[in-house]
Amino acid sequence: MRTLLFSLLAPLLLALLMVAPACAGPAPLALDEGWEYRWGDSPFQDDGTPAWVGDATSQSEWQPIAFPSNPPGRGDNRHAWFRITLPAGEWRDPVLYIYSVDLITQAWLEDELIYQYGHFDARGEGRFAGWPWHMISLPEDFAGQTLYFRVFSDYTDIGLWGEVKLMERIDLLHYILERSAGELVVSAFLLLLALLAFIFAIVQGDRRSFFGIGLFALAAGSMLLAETQASQLLVDIPLLWDYLAAIGYYTLPVAMGLMLEHWFAAQGPTLLRRIWQLHLGYLVLAPGLALAGVIDLSSTFPTFDVLLLVTLLVMFTTIAVHLGTLNAEQKLIVTSYGLFALLLLIDMAVAHGLLPWRRVPVSAAALVFALAIVTITLWHYRHTQRELHRLNLSLEKQVAERTRALEEMVEKLQAYSYQDALTGLYNRRYFDELLQHEAAVARRHGTPLTLAMVDIDHFKQFNDHEGHEAGDTVLVGMGRVLTHHFRDADVVCRMGGEEFVIIMPGATAAIAEARLSELLEVLSHKRFRYRDRVLGPLSISCGIATFPEHAGDPLTLIGLADKALYSAKNRGRARVEIYA
Structure with a gap:
């Protein structure tokens, strides 16, 4: 209570x-x-007082x-x-x-x-x-x-x-608070550092190194907090603090062993691995036996002190042999740990009466270690920020380039979806969508809309005689003639094969007939070339249908114009027929 x-x-x-x-x-x-x-x-004595107290005879x-x-x-x-x-x-x-x-x-x-x-x-x-x-x-x-x-x-x-x-x-x-203030600050700093190191161990690639640093900071921070005299003012359970101090103290060589094993991985550090595993076993076994009441916790310290002394000798011998393989950051960590270990040994000598009693500033060495880690972390942060900035610029450039390429691809795909691959004219898909639009405009405004169907006469026989490549040349040439002949407002589409259609917004049947008649005259003098040969003359048949003159629904014009085209074919070809 x-x-x-x-x-x-x-x-x-x-x-x-x-x-x-x-x-x-x-x-x-x-x-x-x-x-x-x-x-x-x-x-x-019988009254419960010790006999040696006040005994003048002894x-x-x-x-x-x-x-x-x-x-x-x-x-x-x-x-x-x-x-x-x-x-x-x-x-x-x-x-x-x-x-x-x-x-x-x-x-x-x-x-x-x-x-x-x-x-x-x-x-x-x-x-x-x-x-x-x-x-x-x-x-x-x-x-x-x-x-x-x-x-x-x-x-x-x-x-x-x-x-x-x-x-x-x-x-x-x-007195207690004044001498504990520095240790409390350093222990809190180390515990915060441990948290950050464990977070880095999760999110960064160098997990073993960050985990070792975090474990070392956690162990040192816990040990300092437990050994700080002010801790007894916070929770007056001395044995609890001694267990925490022991666990932190016994964890230190495990953490350092993990870091060294990771750094010297190329040298196959079997001995270092065995050392930290031995200390891990002691970390589990010694406090465990003490908690079970088999031994006193106090009896575990002398054995560990001897084990730590041997461990430090092996660790720093290994470091000295392979010092050249360490980078600047690792050398800084090792140096700060060396100072920490030196003060631990002095504190150990004081505890065992080998040196006169004095307060050993172990917390100062722990602070040096923490500052070394913070310095390295800040350098990494600055380097990471620079790399992120460079990567962001590169990424933005790549995104812009990819976006432009994607936009060009979309434009090409749209063009391909509406464009006839052979002639470059608009295809049937584009015609269907445009007719829907122009039909709506014509109905809304009451303006005329004319469709003209054009078909090359006897084109099958021409292909059989001249060959399909020559036929393709004629189709391409016919597409160019049609495009140049009609108004900018008129749209020429290839329906398939040798059949073409012209959408003529605002044009009457008479206007369309006049334009097509002129086209027949032009084609009568036009000769297409294939390679080095001049191909024979070609003629076309044309059918015209107009809204609202021939149909109340503009969408039916294509069927009416097609009937007019067949009428032109039946009446001898090379002519223009208006739907009647």
Whole structure:
């Protein structure tokens, strides 16, 4: 219930702390001297208080130590006690701040239990409960009293770790937020970068590389967020954050291995593949066993640290051997990862006591990695925009060219659909549509409309005698004569074979007869040529029908003109007949 309430109030608390001024009380006091330690666990008296608290007879058992962590001569010891006499000061709301504890602890102010983290069983042992920072409330009269810490740890380290400071509560919360702000920003930036990289992995072609970058950014961002002290103010479940940190930490070599395997694909990187697969197995197995209660999560870190050290050695040896095959972008990513890995190793050395405690700026290296990725992404974006602009121009040009070609094709198709292939005159299809139009105009305006049917006399015999090629030449020539002879308003069409029809809007039967009679005269002197030969004379027969003189419906003119044509044929050919 306390955890739930704190989680609900955490955002409001954070907002207030960001705007509230720091307390003007005493400056934080680092408790870095006056400590003593004692191996083992104190027996407890009948009233529940530890026997070692205030026991004057066992003072010789306490040994001085510079900082209450990892006393000498540990051996198989898993219990240790530490104590310090608290100094005086003008404190209004004093608290003791501890960066972390390995692994569970009780705090006794003289013979009063004032704080406990983790559960101690009857043997004084307990399971790992996470690595949170601790804020221990102190009474106003704490000055001069002895503060004892009972610690159990089956981990590689034992005791208090990092920092121990005496300070005002409000100052501590400001302290936590100030030191977490940068890490929160970097972690949020990395998580956003991971999202973008995964999106690129879906839509871009280089999926393996983008997926590796996204996985690395997600792992680093999750690890930084989980290890940021302010996360405990958001959700006060330390073990949850430690699991998230472990998963992020264990994922880093998997992500880098995927990227390197993809980049060195031409070299057949079997070893790199085996390494990231090994880490993937550890990523699944270690937290899984911890969740199942088989092992403590804390015990999975030392093994992974050794594995990571070997992995980094193999990875960077491979990179050094094949450095020449990497492009500039990949070298930038590798360099930023190298800085990140270096700070991880320093942080690892600090965690295992190989180096003095200090805050290692892992988030700064993560930010360098993120900025490297962003730089590459922006360059890719700029390059992509240029390519898209070039492709758009090319596409627009191609579309314009295709459109022009299509329009020309449509025009040609329309022409072919209305044009006689041999003579170039309009065909029967065009005639039918035009007659519908002209008939409607003639009816609407009451103007005359004349059709003249023209047929070449004895054309079959001519074809049999001269040949079909010569016949085609005559048809082409006849089409030209007809086109030149009639008015621009008149339309000459080839109906098929040797038969032609002329639509003459506004012309009477008499006008049409006069024009056709002139045509007969012209043709009597016309000689068509085929190759080097002059062909014999040809004549035509003509039939005329006019609206409204011969028909009440213009659409019936074609049948009437055809009857007039047959009449001309029957009466000796080479003549013009008007429908009667």
